[in-house]
Amino acid sequence: MTPKPPANNPQQLLEQMLLIRAYEEAIVNGSAAGRMPGTCTSVGQEAAAVGVVNALAAEDLILTNHRSAGHLLARGADPGRLLAEVMGRRDGYCKGKSGSLHISAKELGVVLTSTIVGAELSMAPGVALAQSMLGRPGIVVCFFGDGAACEGSFHESLNLAALWNLPILYVCENNHWQAFVHRREAMSREHVAEWATGYGIPARTVDGNDVFAVLEAAQAAAAQVRESGRPCLLETTTYRTRGHLEPDDQGYVDKAELANWLARDPITTSRARLLADGLLSQAQAAAMADEVASRIAVAQAFAEASPFPAADELTRDAYA
Amino acid sequence: MTPKPPANNPQQLLEQMLLIRAYEEAIVNGSAAGRMPGTCTSVGQEAAAVGVVNALAAEDLILTNHRSAGHLLARGADPGRLLAEVMGRRDGYCKGKSGSLHISAKELGVVLTSTIVGAELSMAPGVALAQSMLGRPGIVVCFFGDGAACEGSFHESLNLAALWNLPILYVCENNHWQAFVHRREAMSREHVAEWATGYGIPARTVDGNDVFAVLEAAQAAAAQVRESGRPCLLETTTYRTRGHLEPDDQGYVDKAELANWLARDPITTSRARLLADGLLSQAQAAAMADEVASRIAVAQAFAEASPFPAADELTRDAYA
Amino acid sequence: MPTLTLYDAVGAALTEEMRRDHNVIAFGEGIATKRHELVDEFGALRVRNTPLAEGIIAGTAVGAAAMGLRPVVDLLFAPFLCYAMDELVNSAGKLRYLSGGQFSFPLVTLAMTGAGWGVGAQHNHNVEAWFVHSPGLKVVMPSTPADTKALLKTAIRDDNPVLFFLDIGLLYQPGEVPAGEHLLALGQAAIVREGRDVTLVSYGKTVHHCQQAADQLASQGIAAEVIDLRSLKPLDEATILGSVRKTGRLVVVHEANRLCGIGAEIAALVAEHAFADLKAPIVRQGGPDAPVAASYPLEQASVPSAEAITDAARRLCST
């Protein structure tokens, strides 16, 4: 399997977001029913993932983190193999060893996923260094959260990338939360982009709930990285509309803030826009929803049928 | 012994710088002769140390690093006990256990010196937190190098200090070198102060070889920290005119760059200015040099006479 | 006796110690959210959420401890301690000694560890042995809510840095906890079951596996003595040696990697100081030299089971 080519029409962007949402909801329901483990879902953040990933070329590489379903699915990952991985089954992308938290899929160019917050930032320069020293064309996209931006690795990574001219597009998904801590309890500034400018790295903030705006900003930033061979940073402002890790009653979340963002749900708003602009009919929208639901149903059946890893996997791949 | 009161005339500033230089030279000569271990000297950086320390009140606390002689002596440390420490003798400030690299002198308010580059930055917020939670008046001054500024702890420390309103004066001694690496091989920007502004921390750069300019800038910055209860950063631009650690042939140092800075030696220039302004006579200058030399001679005799720690010190103070 | 989970026992210890000593403060990534009752009682200055940055959390604790506060910091999962090693090992563990005793560092770090939640090796990695190996630090890992509360209270009063590990698999299991003030000295193991044939030494969740093994062994006529170490440094050498001198046989059990683990230390201790009384080889049961998978059956297989302990002990007793 290879990376999915970028969407070439707005309907495909919507469809990808719907697939991510349906996938996450399958896990939410599965874990509520005790059939699946809880995960860190990306519900509410689909536009930020889909907009950026569709700005990339097949040869580009992605590093992501614990909240990765959107990046993986937008890149063309098989939801069946993803769900198998979440459930610890042998047909998962990582043979069931990763679970939901560190899913890498090298064949899709999604490499070195780590659930250590900040580790993606520490590894990205090396991935980019290999790209440039081995004469490979792709740029490196490093997704990280506003929380990761508080780790020291943020500073060390940006300084090195700027100093060594590494082709990295840093994408900060600022979703207002760092697990159970609101970003205003954790950051001296509103925006991670304000920190980036200190390194001489071009940085821009974009509405992360507007998939079209994200796509455009990401295309521009990716092009700049490609042409300059130097890092850029894009901050997508969005909101984690479910809890940190399923299940989570969100009792600590400010209701008005959440309601505000729910009213700007990226799927609802982009669908409305496509309908209003005549780019989508009600019938097409319904068909899209059906199609996505049936893909997820197939995926779920596949994952549930996949066996657990054999006992001899206990130590296999600990060493090369 | 308590901290020395700040100098109240320019002659005292010069005298402190002379004392530091004579102290460092005693070690340089001693280590060349095999009588003393090598150290990281502050030769050429005396103005940066003296200017800042003389802007502080007795109740202020200082965190410093491996290149600390200037800070300690300007604060009133006994050169005899310092030399004893450097030589690993029991009358040293740390009973000989520290050696030159991590000399703390709590009685002088010089606390938690660490030779781990970046550790001063990681501990400073806690010291400041204790000051403010325990209702103590002093601000916290954290000396660190341009090298330390490249560690992740710089980012984490500045963000937390800004977020929690901690009374810290960060003083970056940008001496162009990080051991055997020139700062331009290590930093994406010219000045550490450029990084600081990203946190909303007031930051200023000052000529670190002009003791009067440093004093004035440090007084202003310390006053701002005291009044606002919030962090500030002061970057003193200076140059490490000897090697990283004695002995060091400096074969890797650009000769023109070094010569440029040697021509701006902080002691030569300030003495010339005092002489020109009629604030110092040649006779006073000579007397000052003699006085300093004899203090160092006494100190050296004291240190050499001090015994090594007893064998039972091997494990003492490992635990409280 | 009231019943608490281990998680709530931590809360109870924090509450009591924060009431007793106003210099005790607590901070970490979400502690003010998850233990909001502490904020309600002690205020937002003494109980704080922090940025997501373990290094500065630990470093701030070190600086604050040296200057008179008694911080407790929640570093969440043990592998995240990797981001705080300099602050814990190089600063907290060494700066008292290197300064000739000028400072002390009364601070406690909390971290969860071990199998149970299927979260994989970046959340589940038992690194307690690192800190036993490093000077200037104490290390505690309890197996019951009652011990958790008593040991945490003592750890908070200790003038040294204490690494306090919470076994994930035990976190929400309830247990009886005596009401009111109970303290337990660090460095005191518990003989949780007496026996004369073989000594089983463990800590954390595998103490319970040892107890199950002892039940199984009893039904086979073998009387196993079970020791719960509770604190890993200081280590209660006397209790371990006393037991092995009596039984002559030793099985050491833990979830952490066997190589250079606590089990190695205890086996070495016994081979040095109770050699003459040993009747059979020492047996270590520990995790394999591999990261822990998220997949449930693999995760479970990484933990020594009661059956494996029983088998090992029975084999020993037949030699």
Add this chain to the structure above:
Amino acid sequence: MPTLTLYDAVGAALTEEMRRDHNVIAFGEGIATKRHELVDEFGALRVRNTPLAEGIIAGTAVGAAAMGLRPVVDLLFAPFLCYAMDELVNSAGKLRYLSGGQFSFPLVTLAMTGAGWGVGAQHNHNVEAWFVHSPGLKVVMPSTPADTKALLKTAIRDDNPVLFFLDIGLLYQPGEVPAGEHLLALGQAAIVREGRDVTLVSYGKTVHHCQQAADQLASQGIAAEVIDLRSLKPLDEATILGSVRKTGRLVVVHEANRLCGIGAEIAALVAEHAFADLKAPIVRQGGPDAPVAASYPLEQASVPSAEAITDAARRLCST
């Protein structure tokens, strides 16, 4: 045979491997300055100075290794590894396994450790056991220039992350190094002296102390066998067990803290697998549970001496 210091043996290994494989690169805080001949031969892209930031040095090595380069990074002194623990332990050590084998991490970290320069515990702290305890990593610590060159060449070709420790006290001591291509497999100990009465196992500078002890013992009629482990993971269990089965007596010696050190591992290994052949208690000699002071006599006292080893071995042989 040419004579090189251990420091130059590192340079020779780097030169040969960088010639052989253009994917080998080297970077660190000053490596391009201190080993400028590498820059001259291989250029400023393959040999780089870095910012002062161990985390990103190690992290960059991890990322580069996963994507096809073979980085060697100089992290200077072992305690500075504290700033790189996440990258080494959580990323390099675990991401191969957690990804189901999708990546490998052929990288080598160099770090100096041990007594000799009077630099105190923040430069002199022997932490090799941490990495033996952590999965996915290999650990090497040679005692001669010849072994250093051969083992470093092998380490660079290994597809796993290798922690390569250089003993500060040996760094500038010259030794004969065979010219040309010589490799040594990781996991092969050397019997540097044969003997039938007692086995002395060590690594790094204390191997030489063991050899001196063996000389002293020989003059007292005791034939000590001396084993230089060379690599700590993989550990050459067969050579250790074979020797102890022959001699029946074991003294394990290292500079690192005794608690949960390599000595504990070896003692445990022997107590498990060569118990029947043991004629006497095992003895461990290691550093105390205290940071190392800068003061010369205290620093020296932290290292097991030849005399102490001789005494211990003689006592064992009289039981």
